[in-house]
Amino acid sequence: MIKIENLHKSFNGNHVLRGVNFSVKRGELIAVIGRSGYGKSVLLKHIAGLMKPDKGRIIIDGEDIKRLSHRKLLRFRNRLGYLFQSGALFDSMTVYENVAFPLREKTDLKEDEIRERVIRELEQVGLKGSEDKYPSQLSGGMIKRAALARELIWNPDIMLFDEPTTGLDPIISTTILDLIQSCHRRFNFTGIIVTHEVPKVFSIVDKVAMLHDGKIIFYGSSDEIMKSSNPIIQQFIEGNPEGPLPEFGSPPELLDIRRIKKRVFE
Amino acid sequence: MINLLRSFGRVGIRRVKRLGRMGIFLFKSIAYSITPPWKGSLILKKIQFIGFQSLLVIFLTGLFTGMVLGYQGYISLSRFESEAFLGPMVGLSLVKELGPVITALMVTGRAGSAITAEIGIMRISEQIDAIKLMGLNPYRYLVVPSLIAAMICVPLLTAIFDTIGIFGGYLVGGKLLGLGAGIYFGEMIDYVDFSDVMEGIYKSLNFGFIISWVCTFKGYYTGYYTGFGAEGVSTSTTQAVVLSSVLVLVWDYFLTSVMF
Numbered sequence: 001m002i003k004i005e006n007l008h009k010s011f012n013g014n015h016v017l018r019g020v021n022f023s024v025k026r027g028e029l030i031a032v033i034g035r036s037g038y039g040k041s042v043l044l045k046h047i048a049g050l051m052k053p054d055k056g057r058i059i060i061d062g063e064d065i066k067r068l069s070h071r072k073l074l075r076f077r078n079r080l081g082y083l084f085q086s087g088a089l090f091d092s093m094t095v096y097e098n099v100a101f102p103l104r105e106k107t108d109l110k111e112d113e114i115r116e117r118v119i120r121e122l123e124q125v126g127l128k129g130s131e132d133k134y135p136s137q138l139s140g141g142m143i144k145r146a147a148l149a150r151e152l153i154w155n156p157d158i159m160l161f162d163e164p165t166t167g168l169d170p171i172i173s174t175t176i177l178d179l180i181q182s183c184h185r186r187f188n189f190t191g192i193i194v195t196h197e198v199p200k201v202f203s204i205v206d207k208v209a210m211l212h213d214g215k216i217i218f219y220g221s222s223d224e225i226m227k228s229s230n231p232i233i234q235q236f237i238e239g240n241p242e243g244p245l246p247e248f249g250s251p252p253e254l255l256d257i258r259r260i261k262k263r264v265f266e
Numbered sequence: 267m268i269n270l271l272r273s274f275g276r277v278g279i280r281r282v283k284r285l286g287r288m289g290i291f292l293f294k295s296i297a298y299s300i301t302p303p304w305k306g307s308l309i310l311k312k313i314q315f316i317g318f319q320s321l322l323v324i325f326l327t328g329l330f331t332g333m334v335l336g337y338q339g340y341i342s343l344s345r346f347e348s349e350a351f352l353g354p355m356v357g358l359s360l361v362k363e364l365g366p367v368i369t370a371l372m373v374t375g376r377a378g379s380a381i382t383a384e385i386g387i388m389r390i391s392e393q394i395d396a397i398k399l400m401g402l403n404p405y406r407y408l409v410v411p412s413l414i415a416a417m418i419c420v421p422l423l424t425a426i427f428d429t430i431g432i433f434g435g436y437l438v439g440g441k442l443l444g445l446g447a448g449i450y451f452g453e454m455i456d457y458v459d460f461s462d463v464m465e466g467i468y469k470s471l472n473f474g475f476i477i478s479w480v481c482t483f484k485g486y487y488t489g490y491y492t493g494f495g496a497e498g499v500s501t502s503t504t505q506a507v508v509l510s511s512v513l514v515l516v517w518d519y520f521l522t523s524v525m526f
Contacts, residue, residue: 075401086392088391090396092384
């Protein structure tokens, strides 16, 4: 369903993605892991169509999204859900209004039908009773759950998760990952999770891809990655500061984060 | 020498790119403002924010501007034994110039800065990206309501400013300094035409457009020309207020020269 072919992306001379190749079958849930600042979120933004590659293709259901017309891109985005790292809830709206927003703006459902779906979705993510709260009144875990409810309420075919557990305590992180797994079973979407939560995430995904030096150096099952003899993979999974990976890297992305954020405007 | 030329060229190209981006933003804003669908509830919210919530500051600035004009005008005109013309002097100054300009500057400082900050925060917290990824057009939610609301509210606020200012001028010139109400208002009616009032309204329409265009642009592109984070938002807000204010004054000169 999603096929990334020879994806390259540079930001002012910094070659962040250097020929990324992998594919995700319909209904699969995969994790993309790798060191901080090495292009995982950039990869996700390419799949969402927020960035355009310098070279290579992103093919979703047979269509190269780089070549989509504006209308087709909008139609593609109607099938897509994206969970931002910060949640990206609209802070002038309550939780209820946030979750109802896509239904109010994109469907002709009546208000009582919307209410029914919103309440049901909030119950599913464990936020019953929080409908009237504003994002500033929510904890980090609650924000992620509300954002997840807002994305899932229109049954997307594809879900992209940008570091869904960053900044959360271990218990809430496990709760969020379990929630993603149960939502995946419920909706059977095709999902990609960008995360550092290793090895916890291995138990909920079908496959794992590791991004290092702008390329996918591993793509296989959770069992296979745990048994991998690649020292880079082992060092990363174990969180060992000693090994082939430097303790403090100089990731290309972080060298000029402002230029990367600028690209999202286009 | 060549390096110096290269630096100038680079700066020049950057400025032209920025102007171009502002132009494209302006074009898109106008295009989405005149084509449906419009978000009526958001437009009403913005009217309430820009218009209704600015009433107190407009009332106070209008009143005291009129009072100062009344005072200074009376003293100046009394040198030429022309105190009777205080009414037309206050009326014409307010409706043609001070009303539109001071109202625009007040709205910029109060509402314009808040609009920039709000959109800027939405930018840095990825809320605008979230709207895009829902397949929705961020312009219709963030830019168009402010544009339409500003063009409705700024002329109305200008009219209120003018009215309160004229009354303020009478308070000082008439009640305090002894000029009769009949003379103050009678002469004003003789010398202030409807065309003078409309001149001020046309100016205020232009200023409302400038304020909303610049402030929404600066908020929308927070992070592009400024840093990301709180500092980026504050820089965008400052730039929006300064640029809007300067453009209002510059455009006021051109409008005045065209209308005269």
